[in-house]
Amino acid sequence: MLSIKRKEAILHVVKKQDVVTIQQLIDEVGASESTIRRDLIELEKEEQLTRVHGGASLQKRRHDEPSMNEKTTRNKEEKQSIAKHAAKAVQVGSCIYLDAGSTTYEMIPYLADRDLLVVTNGIQHVQTLMEYGIETYIIGGKVKSQTGALVGTKAVESLRFYRFDYAFLGMNGITLDGYTTPDPEEANVKQTAMDNSATSFVLADHTKFDQISFAYVQSLDKAIIITSSNTNETKVKPLEKLTTIEVST
Amino acid sequence: MLSIKRKEAILHVVKKQDVVTIQQLIDEVGASESTIRRDLIELEKEEQLTRVHGGASLQKRRHDEPSMNEKTTRNKEEKQSIAKHAAKAVQVGSCIYLDAGSTTYEMIPYLADRDLLVVTNGIQHVQTLMEYGIETYIIGGKVKSQTGALVGTKAVESLRFYRFDYAFLGMNGITLDGYTTPDPEEANVKQTAMDNSATSFVLADHTKFDQISFAYVQSLDKAIIITSSNTNETKVKPLEKLTTIEVST
DNA sequence: GTTTATATTCAAAACTATTCACAGTCAATC
DNA sequence: GATTGACTGTGAATAGTTTTGAATATAAAC
Incomplete structure (x- = not known):
């Protein structure tokens, strides 16, 4: 699967649910854990989502820690x-x-x-x-x-x-x-x-x-x-x- | 359960009831006492709620007059x-x-x-x-x-x-x-x-x-x-x- | 003093980052 | 046209980190 398509798929799932676990993404997108992780890192860099322990979420962290x-x-x-x-x-x-x-x-x-x-x-x-x-x-x-x-x-x-x-x-x-x-x-x-x-x-x-x-x-x-x-x-x-x-x- | 989801769940219960016991949260959220406590400590640090002995309550407004x-x-x-x-x-x-x-x-x-x-x-x-x-x-x-x-x-x-x-x-x-x-x-x-x-x-x-x-x-x-x-x-x-x-x- | 709630500690489990090897792709070279 | 080598994306293995729940120690309420 093309990386851009995969990222679209990930975003689609995240948007639907607001919060997802890595496992869910593996199942729904059909890529390996490593790949999903790498995609999530990139998507986070692009400010499309926020990674959280165990998965990813749409919501930006409201707290700007010092x-x-x-x-x-x-x-x-x-x-x-x-x-x-x-x-x-x-x-x-x-x-x-x-x-x-x-x-x-x-x-x-x-x-x-x-x-x-x-x-x-x-x-x-x-x-x-x-x-x-x-x-x-x-x-x-x-x-x-x-x-x-x-x-x-x-x-x-x-x-x-x-x-x-x-x-x-x-x-x-x-x-x-x-x-x-x-x-x-x-x-x-x-x-x-x-x-x-x-x-x-x-x-x-x-x-x-x-x-x-x-x-x-x-x-x-x-x-x-x-x-x-x-x-x-x-x-x-x-x-x-x-x-x-x-x-x- | 994802920690971010759990904290959200805790907040919902607290917002609905204003005051909750730890036990209530354990039952409703389905996590162990230790975990609930840790979440409460974090949520308090984020100023989302106030911990009280035995549970938690919504952040009290800062009013001069009691x-x-x-x-x-x-x-x-x-x-x-x-x-x-x-x-x-x-x-x-x-x-x-x-x-x-x-x-x-x-x-x-x-x-x-x-x-x-x-x-x-x-x-x-x-x-x-x-x-x-x-x-x-x-x-x-x-x-x-x-x-x-x-x-x-x-x-x-x-x-x-x-x-x-x-x-x-x-x-x-x-x-x-x-x-x-x-x-x-x-x-x-x-x-x-x-x-x-x-x-x-x-x-x-x-x-x-x-x-x-x-x-x-x-x-x-x-x-x-x-x-x-x-x-x-x-x-x-x-x-x-x-x-x-x-x-x- | 007894009971109950909170804080602390610790090992297991879950999750993340890093590394490596393999398979494609592409362009340059023979 | 095939070969080579650099490059990239992927998945698996491994090492490192965080989170969790139970056990235990400490503190607060009654």
Whole structure:
């Protein structure tokens, strides 16, 4: 079985059940323990799921232990740096769309006191946006259990009634073929948000380049990529003709 | 059983009952005493609950006044009792609307495992609904900063596209003139939800009777009132002609 | 003081990471 | 066209780690 198919299968099972044991995955996917484990490690790196002792779960750990491993911290710093620079692009008084996801979440502190109106599809974002005193609207729709993102027909419909000056989006895969993300329903929402925005930005750390996910979102030229400068040269180079902003970490 | 699942199970029991003994947890969760204890220690560290001699209880709110604490607890019990009976009204497999607010929030644990589809305008509700594995939709709209309720034109518009078997609403004032609530924008939302629901229930503790708030919602006969039996007789009596369900605390 | 609950310790079991060998794939070379 | 060697993905074996339940010691309630 092809590795990408297998990973899709794993995700399918995990999404259905929220939590699965390794044994369940071995049975349902039909691969060896080693392979399942390796897939889980990769899927965790891609932030599609969280490994737990004995299996895997969708839910992100809510507790950020102070003893986070170095790699996670560095990744967070990278995200913060990207987020900070993305926020700089926003003019005072504008209406912006903030996609669900960890990188866009990091933008929130930098959006305060700018007289903005923020529309989001991320339940997690709301609390923090309110804390920073930002006027917040949320689109309607079905709540995706693992991420708290709003998806589905209703979400897309809600979006049709807004127009944005800027949209900021997370993305899982960036190649010359365009932007991709694992969940087709989320892809629809991202697509619509981009369509209704004067300018769109894709926030991506170095792990997202050359990756390809299941669901196609838009062609590369529909957004400006904001990434960190420590992104692998060879991966960014082919994209150079596009507006890509690199940010030092 | 996966440790993450087990901890979830423990939390569910605790949230439902407020206080549990170790023995109860051993029986319900099906793990050894040692394991339950270890989980409780971790959950306490995560501030999800408080361990007490012999078992565990929900995290106590940090109130300065112990008398205030007592009052809140008693009020919570009243609300829980009302919520529990309200939840009984729901048939398996139905679509329900859950209004933002503390009393409707208490219904959530009793709504689990009933194959329901819940639509809500309360941001706070979402997290808990997801934890109990309930399929959740949220209406769109502007986030009201104090309460996290969704209000405004967009919220009302979103609601027009749903039809409910049951709607459960909180209300601040109940008199013969009808239901009232302080915020006109919230009143609009409540109104629309009731209009789109086959049956509406208003959940009200004893403090809400004979009170009148700023914004009119609907006439009394548009909903069935669920209240506790310790509600002042003289206040409920005039409403007797209506369908009012009293619940013992 | 007795009873009951909690903390500590320890070995077995369950789970994870690491290593290795094997089979394919691909490109370069003969 | 076959051969070679580097590379990759897979599964099995093994070494290392965490989790678990029972036994025991300590502390708290009555």
